Amino acid sequence: MVYDGIVLSLLIGWFRGGSLKGLAHMKLRGGWLFPLLLALQFVIFFLQEKVAWIAKMSNVIFLLVYITGLVFLWLNRHQPGLPVIFAGVLLNFIVMAANGGRMPVSVEAAQFLGREYIEALKAGLYAKHQAITSDTLLPFLGDIIPLSPPYPRQQVISIGDVVMNVGAFLFIQHLMLSAPRHGKGNAGEEKVTASVNQ
Template sequence: MLLLAVCVLVVVSPLLIGRWPAGLLLHRWRWPALVWVALALQVVIMQIDALHRIAPVMHILTYVAAGVFLWLNRAMPGALIVGLGALSNGVTIALNGGVLPARAGAVEAAGLGTDDAFANSAVVADPVLPWLGDNFAWPEPLPLANTFSVGDVLIVVGVIVAAWTGTRRIGAASTQAHERKAV
């Protein structure tokens, strides 16, 4: 949830200085349903305990769907950076049985519990590629306390590039149209 919240804040951040993310919002996306299905599936597998047996496979499939979406839209500035972050997380998840390995200290700092429900990130006994796991913490008592990975940081950097590339002054389009009519 932390990663999603940060990405949403990044997308709306140009508005804070009177600009709108025109490049991102006006881009002609290819197969946008893929990314929405991937996000929806991630929410479903985290919320429905009955899916715990197939949750690891579904989790990996969400990364495949997101990867296809990013590849199809690779011309968008920032998409390849987001793709690199997603690939980092996805490969690490696939090699660790469907979960992103988390550093115990980061989990503790974030105040995350360890229950029997499926977690997309968890402390793993012998993780593969542990340096690509959730090694960092957005600690308690901060809102949305959670762990995050190098891949998550790359995703945010890619979203920053996408959101800020092609920004326009708010009202610039209507001013340009008015100037053309006056000539």
């Protein structure tokens, strides 16, 4: 879900006159952690059904990933938008930690994702997700918000995901608008030069 927010923010930042060069100039403490955590989650996702020990330890690995991510966000809390992302990640971490390292998913909200997904969810075949039951703690923080057409991607998200997207939007807008496109900057310089010459 956060990836959707990033794409939307990039588009809006561009239409507002911002530049992608702002992304290249961002300075984050421990910046190498973010791509590492992202790559680790993809590795777990693709290998969870092929490597036995990854499947068994996936819930612990995901919690460690979240903890590392929270530390990274806290170190960079001075950056606009990152405290909001921290809050969203913390909400997701709390509900996952309370439920054995997996994100609870509402079966009712996920019905449109198909029978196979629901059956796998109930059977606990997913490393990161599990169905919400009467034993689930803090179910309101789980994936309970359905997104279906006209939204371009069908998925179920959590309150924490929504908060993270707001933070990502604010952060990217800050970066892009701090480095406006050259065309806009040159036009402004020409106007200043013209007024001085007059």
